[in-house]
Amino acid sequence: MPTIETNPVIKIHDAWKIYQMGEVEFAALKAINLKINEGEFIVILGPSGSGKSTLMNLIGCLDVPSKGIVCLNGENISTMDESELSNIRGKTIGFIFQSFNLLPTLNVLENVLLPLEFQETDPSKARERAKKLLDIVGLADKLHNLPSQLSGGQRQRVAIARSLAVNPQIVLADEPTGNLDTKTGSYILEFLDKLHREEGKTIIIVTHDREPVKYATQVVHIKDGILEKIEHIEKQQ
Amino acid sequence: MKNRAYLKMAVNILLHSKLRSWLTIIGIVIGIAAVVSIISLGDSMEQDVQSQMNEMDLTSITVTPGYTKATSTMPGARGGARGEGGGSITSSIADDTELTDDDEDALKNIEGILYISGQVSGNEAINYTGESATLSINGVDSQVWQYMTTSDLETGRLLEPADKYVAVIGNSVATTIFDREIGVNQVVSINGKSIRVVGILESEGDRSDSEIVMPIDAAVEVIEDAESDEFDSIVAKTENSDMVDPVMEEMEEKLMLSRGIYNEDDRDFSLTSSASNAESASEMMESMTFFLSGIAAISLLVGAVGIANTMFTSVIERTKEIGTMKAIGAKNRDILMIFIINSALVGFVGGTLGVILGSIATSIFPMLGVTIMRRSGTSGVVLSPTLMLYGLIIAVAIGMISGAIPAYKASKMRPADALRYE
Numbered sequence: 255m256p257t258i259e260t261n262p263v264i265k266i267h268d269a270w271k272i273y274q275m276g277e278v279e280f281a282a283l284k285a286i287n288l289k290i291n292e293g294e295f296i297v298i299l300g301p302s303g304s305g306k307s308t309l310m311n312l313i314g315c316l317d318v319p320s321k322g323i324v325c326l327n328g329e330n331i332s333t334m335d336e337s338e339l340s341n342i343r344g345k346t347i348g349f350i351f352q353s354f355n356l357l358p359t360l361n362v363l364e365n366v367l368l369p370l371e372f373q374e375t376d377p378s379k380a381r382e383r384a385k386k387l388l389d390i391v392g393l394a395d396k397l398h399n400l401p402s403q404l405s406g407g408q409r410q411r412v413a414i415a416r417s418l419a420v421n422p423q424i425v426l427a428d429e430p431t432g433n434l435d436t437k438t439g440s441y442i443l444e445f446l447d448k449l450h451r452e453e454g455k456t457i458i459i460v461t462h463d464r465e466p467v468k469y470a471t472q473v474v475h476i477k478d479g480i481l482e483k484i485e486h487i488e489k490q491q
Numbered sequence: 492m493k494n495r496a497y498l499k500m501a502v503n504i505l506l507h508s509k510l511r512s513w514l515t516i517i518g519i520v521i522g523i524a525a526v527v528s529i530i531s532l533g534d535s536m537e538q539d540v541q542s543q544m545n546e547m548d549l550t551s552i553t554v555t556p557g558y559t560k561a562t563s564t565m566p567g568a569r570g571g572a573r574g575e576g577g578g579s580i581t582s583s584i585a586d587d588t589e590l591t592d593d594d595e596d597a598l599k600n601i602e603g604i605l606y607i608s609g610q611v612s613g614n615e616a617i618n619y620t621g622e623s624a625t626l627s628i629n630g631v632d633s634q635v636w637q638y639m640t641t642s643d644l645e646t647g648r649l650l651e652p653a654d655k656y657v658a659v660i661g662n663s664v665a666t667t668i669f670d671r672e673i674g675v676n677q678v679v680s681i682n683g684k685s686i687r688v689v690g691i692l693e694s695e696g697d698r699s700d701s702e703i704v705m706p707i708d709a710a711v712e713v714i715e716d717a718e719s720d721e722f723d724s725i726v727a728k729t730e731n732s733d734m735v736d737p738v739m740e741e742m743e744e745k746l747m748l749s750r751g752i753y754n755e756d757d758r759d760f761s762l763t764s765s766a767s768n769a770e771s772a773s774e775m776m777e778s779m780t781f782f783l784s785g786i787a788a789i790s791l792l793v794g795a796v797g798i799a800n801t802m803f804t805s806v807i808e809r810t811k812e813i814g815t816m817k818a819i820g821a822k823n824r825d826i827l828m829i830f831i832i833n834s835a836l837v838g839f840v841g842g843t844l845g846v847i848l849g850s851i852a853t854s855i856f857p858m859l860g861v862t863i864m865r866r867s868g869t870s871g872v873v874l875s876p877t878l879m880l881y882g883l884i885i886a887v888a889i890g891m892i893s894g895a896i897p898a899y900k901a902s903k904m905r906p907a908d909a910l911r912y913e
């Protein structure tokens with residue numbers, strides 16, 4: 255058995271993502287090595303086009319590396335097929351996207367219920383959970399609104415509620431504040447910080463913006479597909 | 492994901508589809524409407540022909556004076572076939588040619604003929620309790636008619652050899668033509684002669700309902716232009732339907748001989764068999780139904796392509812949503828089921844509308860004159876519940892089949908790529 259004090263939820267070893275565009279090959283990620291421990295607040299920071307979303311896709315089991323290994327809770331996802339990947343995603347990861355990605359034809363409640371339905375959660379328990387989460391994000395009065403009837407900040411709160419529906423181990427957010435003003439952006443970040451501090455969730459935020467860094471326990475700098483440095487931040491209680 | 496959730500998602504997608512997608516349903520609607528109404532029309536025509544064939548005896552051959560190459564026209568088919576009055580076919584070109592008892596004698600000894608009867612027919616005024624109506628009278632050989640007719644009795648009896656001034660009357664003659672019903676043993680008067688009714692036939696739903704059948708001797712007396720030993724038609728009945736063709740050939744030979752005709756083209760008489768009429772009627776019906784079903788099938792195919800097309804567009808439009816669903820835990824199977832059920836629903840909606848349209852079309856067919864092939868008195872065309880059910884099943888199946896490929900494509904999308912789609 256390997257002797258490690260902390261258990262890495264995510265371990266990436268020499269992972270490459272290479273896109274084939276006709277004759278040309280493009281390496282969006284080059285030899286990435288990264289360990290993320292349970293309960294950390296990670297900010298992946300880098301300029302546009304540096305490969306952040308590509309990395310997030312690997313961490314979130316939305317994609318597999320072209321080369322190298324990505325392990326989630328000790329399981330190598332690089333060799334898994336789509337149905338195994340979707341199974342893991344649905345149970346352990348909650349996604350928050352820059353453009354919210356709510357389903358436009360489902361109302362707020364139905365959007366939050368959807369991940370629970372994919373997990374075949376008992377319908378009455380699912381409703382209870384979804385309503386509770388929407389209450390927490392302050393949208394208890396908007397259950398039956400369509401996403402198009404909400405403001406951007408409200409939509410992102412629905413997305414947060416949805417990401418937490420299955421009570422995932424990891425919350426993965428790609429530019430969660432990118433489409434929001436500073437005030438609403440801070441609300442979202444504080445909410446994620448609270449989740450981290452109070453429930454011990456592993457939070458991973460991908461961004462080009464330094465704002466989330468103040469909540470981070472670890473900042474991963476990425477540029478041109480290369481992991482430049484990892485900054486550990488010690489926090490005073 | 493559970494089935495109920497699939498259905499919910501599929502319904503949600505359906506309800507939020509654009510007008511454009513609804514328009515493609517029209518293909519299925521028209522296709523199903525065409526298929527069900529054509530099939531039900533064809534069915535009822537087929538039934539009509541079948542029931543006629545069943546009550547028809549397929550063993551009778553009718554000789555009529557005059558010769559035309561196309562003798563067996565549909566509407567007249569029945570008259571000759573029923574073996575009780577070839578009257579309707581005598582659209583004789585040559586009025587001067589007559590059939591005589593010499594002709595009958597010439598045919599008598601042909602092997603395979605069971606009965607033969609010369610017949611006269613004409614329209615005369617019938618008087619009953621002060622009312623008068625002009626009806627068709629058939630004079631038949633009362634020795635054999637009771638064995639040759641296919642009509643069933645309602646009350647009374649058929650003609651018997653000793654009968655003279657008596658008649659068997661059609662159902663309408665007894666019940667509707669005169670204000671007062673005619674019963675068995677009542678007496679009507681035709682051209683001054685008293686004729687006693689001995690039997691009333693069951694209603695057949697056709698021309699024979701308003702006809703009167705009498706022994707030929709009495710008929711010759713009451714029909715003004717009829718003469719004894721001259722016939723308007725001669726009806727022969729063969730032992731079985733296989734004998735019809737050979738007997739017909741021999742009849743033609745014998746008649747040419749007895750009438751002194753040496754050249755086929757000079758023939759002055761026509762032979763029609765009930766069987767050939769029935770066959771050509773049902774063949775014509777079959778080929779027409781087949782042809783129309785072909786057209787309906789093509790419109791269904793067009794409908795299917797329309798659905799497939801809409802589904803492809805719908806899947807592409809929803810690429811990002813599919814990516815999102817996969818990110819939050821949808822399995823390939825979930826996506827596949829949602830989209831297949833969605834296209835099955837499209838088929839279901841199209842099928843339902845199609846069946847409704849089909850029923851409407853079917854119920855107005857009779858008003859559009861599609862009844863040419865049908866006789867009055869039979870019930871109208873109605874869509875059977877089974878046919879409606881089949882229509883729906885076909886529509887749903889078409890929806891599922893044409894949605895299968897787009898749905899499969901959707902299910903196979905890689906989430907990372909799908910999420911990137913704009």
Ligand SMILES: Nc1ncnc2c1ncn2[C@@H]1O[C@H](COP(=O)(O)OP(=O)(O)OP(=O)(O)O)[C@@H](O)[C@H]1O
Nearest residue numbers: 273275280282301302303304305306307308309462
């Ligand atoms: N499917 C693809 N095919 C080809 N190239 C791709 C593909 N996906 C990403 N890339 C390339 O990989 C590089 C990294 O893309 P990525 O989306 O990870 O950037 P990013 O860091 O998220 O940028 P942003 O902050 O603008 O979102 C880019 O140069 C992009 O063009």
Ligand SMILES: [Mg+2]
Nearest residue numbers: 306307308428
């Ligand atoms: Mg990005």
